[in-house]
Amino acid sequence: MMDFEEIYGHVPADLAGWIADLSLAMTIDGADADPDGVQDVIHACDERLIARSPDAGARHVDAAVAAARAAFPGWAATPWAQRRAMLEAFADALWAARAPLALLIGAEAGRPLRRALSEVVFAVGYIRTLAAQTLAEVPYQVAGMQARLVHRPLGVVGAIAPWNGPVILAAAKIANALLSGDTMILRPSPFTPLSALMLGRIGRGIFPRGVFNVITGDADVGAAMTTHPGIAKISFTGSTATGRVIAAAAAPTLKRLTLELGGNDAAIVLPDADIDLLCDTLYRTSFENAGQFCACIKRLYVHEAVRDAVVAGLTQRLAAARIGPCLDPATTMTPVQNRKQFERVWGLIDDAAVRGGTILSGGERLDRGLFIPPTLFMGVGHGVALVDEEQFGPVLPILPFRDVEAALADANSGEMGLGGSVWTADVERGLALAGRMECGTAWVNQHGAFTAALPMPFAKQSGIGMDYAHYGVAEHSRPMLLNVRVPVAG
Ligand code: NAD
Numbered sequence: 406m407m408d409f410e411e412i413y414g415h416v417p418a419d420l421a422g423w424i425a426d427l428s429l430a431m432t433i434d435g436a437d438a439d440p441d442g443v444q445d446v447i448h449a450c451d452e453r454l455i456a457r458s459p460d461a462g463a464r465h466v467d468a469a470v471a472a473a474r475a476a477f478p479g480w481a482a483t484p485w486a487q488r489r490a491m492l493e494a495f496a497d498a499l500w501a502a503r504a505p506l507a508l509l510i511g512a513e514a515g516r517p518l519r520r521a522l523s524e525v526v527f528a529v530g531y532i533r534t535l536a537a538q539t540l541a542e543v544p545y546q547v548a549g550m551q552a553r554l555v556h557r558p559l560g561v562v563g564a565i566a567p568w569n570g571p572v573i574l575a576a577a578k579i580a581n582a583l584l585s586g587d588t589m590i591l592r593p594s595p596f597t598p599l600s601a602l603m604l605g606r607i608g609r610g611i612f613p614r615g616v617f618n619v620i621t622g623d624a625d626v627g628a629a630m631t632t633h634p635g636i637a638k639i640s641f642t643g644s645t646a647t648g649r650v651i652a653a654a655a656a657p658t659l660k661r662l663t664l665e666l667g668g669n670d671a672a673i674v675l676p677d678a679d680i681d682l683l684c685d686t687l688y689r690t691s692f693e694n695a696g697q698f699c700a701c702i703k704r705l706y707v708h709e710a711v712r713d714a715v716v717a718g719l720t721q722r723l724a725a726a727r728i729g730p731c732l733d734p735a736t737t738m739t740p741v742q743n744r745k746q747f748e749r750v751w752g753l754i755d756d757a758a759v760r761g762g763t764i765l766s767g768g769e770r771l772d773r774g775l776f777i778p779p780t781l782f783m784g785v786g787h788g789v790a791l792v793d794e795e796q797f798g799p800v801l802p803i804l805p806f807r808d809v810e811a812a813l814a815d816a817n818s819g820e821m822g823l824g825g826s827v828w829t830a831d832v833e834r835g836l837a838l839a840g841r842m843e844c845g846t847a848w849v850n851q852h853g854a855f856t857a858a859l860p861m862p863f864a865k866q867s868g869i870g871m872d873y874a875h876y877g878v879a880e881h882s883r884p885m886l887l888n889v890r891v892p893v894a895g
Pocket of ligand 1: 565566567568569570592593594595623624626627628629631642643644645646647648650651665666667668698699700795797823867868
């Protein structure tokens, strides 16, 4: 595996020049597509312009749909094992391109290179795991009939992605759609288009023309996909607010939907919890990536008995965080990815401070791009936006409790239900409590631990459908019943 030092050897002195030399373009029908215009791509660490990405119009959506539809019959008829082999070759090619891909992620998403490289490593692993899935036929025997449920591809999938995991989230969508025999159009976030354009280019050498198309542009490009009659399914990852808009837009054509939406995950910390383990996990998942992870702890319910120990452990770790340029090896703390999100997070911090919250750590404005110091709050409760809404930034409210039933009721309040966790030395007790959390995944003594080998369900308004394991592939297929009449003897 390429190690840390090796990738730092690839950082170009002239980042914008290096990206321009890549000549990244949209991929439609296996070839470059000329855009209608260009969009600025900003480096999140210092807001400098690093690239201009292609801006698609309605004609590109139509052309990509036409190419994907034309490619569909051939791809659907390609044996499962061959589609799997091509996905494995795609994973190998991503692995070979891990240095430039990690650089593009670091530059456009504002991610320390170490984390950008691990995103590529995980993406490769996700594709390999998902490519290994199968969809078994289910036989049924009833009087006078012999039936079996089989799976058929859906047609063209429109995949719409957010900016917080531009390669890993795209990789899962690609594997799900292409393994099941669908063709697809990937449309990344306009904040992070570069790595997706590179995925499109890599795919050209592996998949038949039209099977995997990549177009970039504003929200109206995504919106055009959600209403397009030639698209059978939308696979979307993003906020709950956009998910609602997409569900409404897709309704007239009754598109299949997988919606992976926002979260406001609660963790309940019991008096016998391993505080070091909790603080290490919180630092890694909720802060290093500036809180821009769908399933990180966003509300921390801590028993009074361990409140001071948790505050001390977290404060100590946050003080050691290194805020700096993304591509500097010493940097450990990521900025918020874009100015809109930056302003929103500051709005939540200012509001919580005005509403009586006490800042335990961080909270001061920095004169450095879109960096927000990791900030801990106490003294705010439900009714304050920082607690009620997904912050998606490096700020965490600590909510002390005495009564665990009251903490569970609070944790279950609200419209989100992505993840939750219980922290305790008593795993049986933890499991019993976790099982009563209203969320898709409830962890005990861990949080945000995902792998493509395990299903990812959603509760309440955190999503519709289920991803990963064989479920993601199944969701990109249509079940079909084949039913033969069997004459009944006598
Ligand atoms: P967002 O909803 O603002 O945007 C997501 C994508 O949708 C972007 O590409 C955007 O351009 C596009 N879009 C916007 N309006 C559209 C429309 N009307 N039709 C079609 N597409 C449209 O989300 P974001 O800010 O990019 O991402 C952060 C959100 O994503 C957070 O809420 C986070 O929790 C969520 N997320 C969820 C998961 C999960 O697996 N559940 C994973 C990662 C991120």
